[in-house]
Amino acid sequence: MERATRVSEHIESAAAAADILRVLDTVQSSLLHRAEEHALADSSRATVISNQITDTRAAIAESLQLLGANLLAVGSRQDEAVASLKRLIAGPETGALAIDLYLGLLEKVLTGTLHGDAAISDTGTAQQDEIRRAVGYDWPATAETMIGVARLRNVRMLLERAIAEKIPGDFIETGVWRGGTCIYARAILMAHHQPTRRVFVADSFRGLPPPDPENYPADTNDPHSTFAALSVSREEVERNFRRYGLLDENVVFVEGWFKDSLPTAPIEKIAVLRLDGDMYESTIQALNALYHKVSPGGFVIIDDYILKNCAQAVDNFRSTHRIDAPLSAVDGAAVWWQVPASRGALP
Ligand SMILES: C[S@@+](CC[C@H](N)C(=O)[O-])C[C@H]1O[C@@H](n2cnc3c(N)ncnc32)[C@H](O)[C@@H]1O
DSSP, rough: OHHHHHHHHHHHHHHHHHHHHHHHHHHHHHHHHHHHHTTOTTHHHHHHHHHHHHHHHHHHHHHHHHHHHHHHHHHHHHHHHHHHHHHHOOOOOOHHHHHHHHHHHHHHHHHTTTTTTEEEEETTOOOOHHHHHHHTTTTTTOOOOOSSSHHHHHHHHHHHHHTTTTTOOEEEEOTTTTTTHHHHHHHHHHHTTOTTTEEEEEEOOOOOOOOTTOOOOOGGTTTTOOGGGOOHHHHHHHHHHHHTTOSSTTEEEEEOOHHSTTTTTTOOOOOEEEEEEOOOHHHHHHHHHHGGGGGEEEEEEEETTHHHHHHHHHHHHHHHHOOOOOOEEEESEEEEEOOOOOOOOOO
């Protein structure tokens, strides 16, 4: 009932915002038209107002996108609730219930929603905004992953599909930050008794590389390499795994810049490939080095499809290799696709 109310509130807010956008468009065009028609002495004022309308429009459009993402996240929560209810009704599956409870709790802890972990802000930290955290729009002050609740659930859904559909291979994330998503993946595989599937943890463990505009023009002026908060050492990630009791021989660290480390990473078959390196360079290098190792029927997740340079790398790779498997949205930022069961040769 409470969820249903929240969903309808979001729908109403989205509809109201869309109405405002339409009104703004009309006001803006009539303002410019009148300024031109009457050669208003004060036409520069009309331009200033028009610019303000453009800015307001952009802010409302951004809120609309966030609302849309949140609706998706709320929707996926409802689907999951129905699925787990069905499982409960189906019979005394203590094991399935225990797995649900364990992974559900981990999800809350790893995203910092259990204790309202603050967000990193320009002024230090800011109070957590539950909606932004659900869809991974902020950087947690202390929690182990920044991808948010909806994207963690997507990892669980695809790993569980890989297990149920017997798609062979390991999990790898390229770009792990504090390691939260990989910790979650290890927990999922352990909870489902998958002793032969490994989790590969690939990162420089010193942040992102400076842009290389000569080779990757799309990354020109990309600021990610300047963000100190994105630099997390291997020791800290190992410590995080250990704190959850999940560091074992099935966790393999792949340390270094992707261009050096991924082509020789000791991974043979991949069931779920998750890319989270933000930049064009980091995305294309991971796809070039690893895509051909994804098993037929396996999955590819792109965390940063919302970022222009990352999306460009993905689109270029898909068109070069004639990959037309449909992209599915996760939460307004990430997308995933399933590698066709029969696919042509890749590099
Ligand atoms: C946005 S963070 C990843 C967030 C993480 N997946 C999570 O669950 O919170 C991006 C990470 O990618 C790594 N990275 C990006 N580009 C890289 C590259 N070319 N080589 C090595 N590491 C890279 C950074 O060091 C950083 O840890």
